[in-house]
Amino acid sequence: MELWFTEEHTKDVRFTIRVDEQIESVQSDFQKIDVFQTPEFGKVLVIDGYIMLTEKDEFVYHEMITHVPMSVNPNIKKILVIGAGDGGTVRELTRYNTVERIDMVEIDKMVVDVCVDHIPQTACKLSHEKVNLYFEDGLKFVKTKENEYDLIIVDSTDPVGPGMELFTVDFYENCFKALKEDGILVNQHESPYYAREAAAMQRAHEKIKKVFPVAKVYQAHIPTYGSGHWLFGFASKKYDPINHMDEEAWNKLLIKTKYYNSALHKGAFALPNYVLEMLEQNI
Amino acid sequence: MELWFTEEHTKDVRFTIRVDEQIESVQSDFQKIDVFQTPEFGKVLVIDGYIMLTEKDEFVYHEMITHVPMSVNPNIKKILVIGAGDGGTVRELTRYNTVERIDMVEIDKMVVDVCVDHIPQTACKLSHEKVNLYFEDGLKFVKTKENEYDLIIVDSTDPVGPGMELFTVDFYENCFKALKEDGILVNQHESPYYAREAAAMQRAHEKIKKVFPVAKVYQAHIPTYGSGHWLFGFASKKYDPINHMDEEAWNKLLIKTKYYNSALHKGAFALPNYVLEMLEQNI
Structure with missing residues (x-):
């Protein structure tokens, strides 16, 4: 068969x-x-x-969405993760002893249940003592928070269905408010290659840069996502993702990674011209 | 239908x-x-x-296989291109007024004929006055040359069929001999993701580093090649692809590119850990 x-x-x-x-x-x-x-x-x-x-390439996505912000501010203690029901993002974050609390808000409990049952490779740390799971609407959850998190990671599906509201100005403004004065927002930022994802990428960047003084985009090779050319957004109230990266502190942590390293961190922010042009366009 | x-x-x-x-x-x-x-x-x-x-993404491959070496040595005048029957590599090289002569050796004249007939986007400069076409075996051609080229570009198919001999130590040694004392060899270097291409990548790197004192690998996003994660080899007798890159000289040329830029040039050499480990393995 x-x-x-x-x-x-x-x-x-x-x-x-x-x-x-x-x-x-x-x-x-x-x-x-x-x-x-x-x-x-x-x-x-x-x-x-x-x-x-x-299972073959989730490490690329999960390492790049976590270790980039964690190496920019080694004092991150309190983190909000939105979406991420598979647990891979939380798994990477629990590798930092310095992290004190991870609030994870996933609208669909069934995603978590399925991954706990079938994909322990990513779901293995969802019951970690530092992790608090909330099965709620991410936008509503973040609205209730102010000056609370060092880092917010938006590990969402595409901007259709339940992921849609995580790509709105309203949502990004509430993230800004929920972050501390040196807070960082990282989000999955779609792809520049096929038209639908490229439009989503442009819209997301246009909104984020209206809200955050620092708004950069970085890339990774994720072969099982359409085109394999995937982007992440790094937005913050004050940190630049390269100038403020604390390479020495991060390397002292001895976190073994399969994709991420400090040279690649810097290289990932060097985007092709056609992507830079799309990000600069007002659409 | x-x-x-x-x-x-x-x-x-x-x-x-x-x-x-x-x-x-x-x-x-x-x-x-x-x-x-x-x-x-x-x-x-x-x-x-x-x-x-x-036609949608050939610019990535052709810009990355040409502008990386051309920006490391702005005095490149005489170039040997092996394979490259579609003409895209030659098209990019003819944009440099400083280049005096391009010898292109393609074993299969029919590839050139088909591309001239149907794909002018890449074949448009194959009749340029600086270009000399040879429809011969690349390995045999390069064997007859000594201390002649500033740059050799191996724009081959995979190491099966006619592309196979372009992945041998014998071939790389003959390239070394055909290059001037500051010569550069760039080759398409397969991909790290699927097993077959990853093995070809490892074998090629192992051989090239036996022959050339400098042997580095760089990456690009090419969505229509398997996995989208594609590699190039940069080998040379003395130039380091980053330390010797002449960013200022290259930018003065005002060559408009869709993928390549100087920041991305440096970033492309920052490889993921799993790729670095594969390249270091002796197989």
Whole structure:
């Protein structure tokens, strides 16, 4: 028997992977959640038809969304994570002894349940003593907070369905308010290559730079996301992601990584001209 | 009617693109050559079932294989290009007034003929006055040369079929001999993500570093190559690709690029840990 899962990158481009077994398939109040066992990528989490993570390359995404801000401010103690139901972001953050508290707000408890059941590679630290899980709307949660967090990580799905409101000016303004005076906001920032994600990237950057005095974008190679060229946003009230990065302090922590390193941290902010031009455009 | 072209990235992973029309399909003495018109990528050149270029993203590959060495030594005058039948590499090199002569050695004349007929976007400068085309075996051609070139660019297919001999120690040694005392060798260096290309990458690097005192690897985002994470090799007799880069001289040339810029040049050499580890392994 042959079983194949196909993701449409655009209506004219398809990425198809061989599946050994469909391990899970549930419909939550918010979205369709599937887990596949595959020969090339190990377990694959799919939400509403889009690959959210694979065991083979989730380390790229999770290292880049966490270690970049953590190495800019080694005094980060209190963190808010929005989305991130698979647990990979929290897993990386719990590697820092200096972190005191991680509040994680995921709107869809079923994503967490599925990952705890089937993908311990990412979900392994969700019950860590420093982690507080809230199954709530991220926008509403952040609205109630003021001057509270050193770092907010927005580890969201695309700006459709439940992820949509995490790409609004209202949301970014509430993040600004919820952050301390030296706070940092990092978000998954879509991709510059295919038209739909490129438009989302431009809209997100336009909004974030209206709210935060520092608003930069950095890139990584994530082969199982459409085009493999994925971006993250680094916004902050005062820190520059390169000038303020404390390379020496970070390297002293001896955190072993598979993708991230200090040279790559700096290199990741060097974007291609066509991406820079898209980010500068007013749309 | 629906027409789709599928490339197998591995036996378990497929990349499929919608095709408006198969413009060309010929079998040369060496390989099968196809050109498709597609809605997402414009024209696509396929050799033996693998995408060689698309009009949408060929600029990434061709800018990165040329402008990186050209900005390290602004005095490059005589260049040997091996492979590169589509003409994109030559197109970028003819933008330098300082370049005096480009010898291009492509084993398969039919690739050039097909691209001249159908893909002027890359083939447009193949009849430039500085360009000399040789339809010969690249390894044999380079064997006859000594102390002649400032730069050799190996723009080859994968190490199967006619591209195979361009990944041997014998070939790299002959390139070393054909280069002047400050010569640079740049080659397409496969990809670290899927097993087959990763093994080719490791083997190529192991061989090149035996022959050249400087042997570095740099990366780019090329969405239509398997995994989108593609590498290039920079080897030289004396120049370091970052310490010797002449950013000011290059920027004075006012060459407009869509991907390459001086910050990205430096950033591209900052590789992920897992790639660094693979390159250091003796296989």
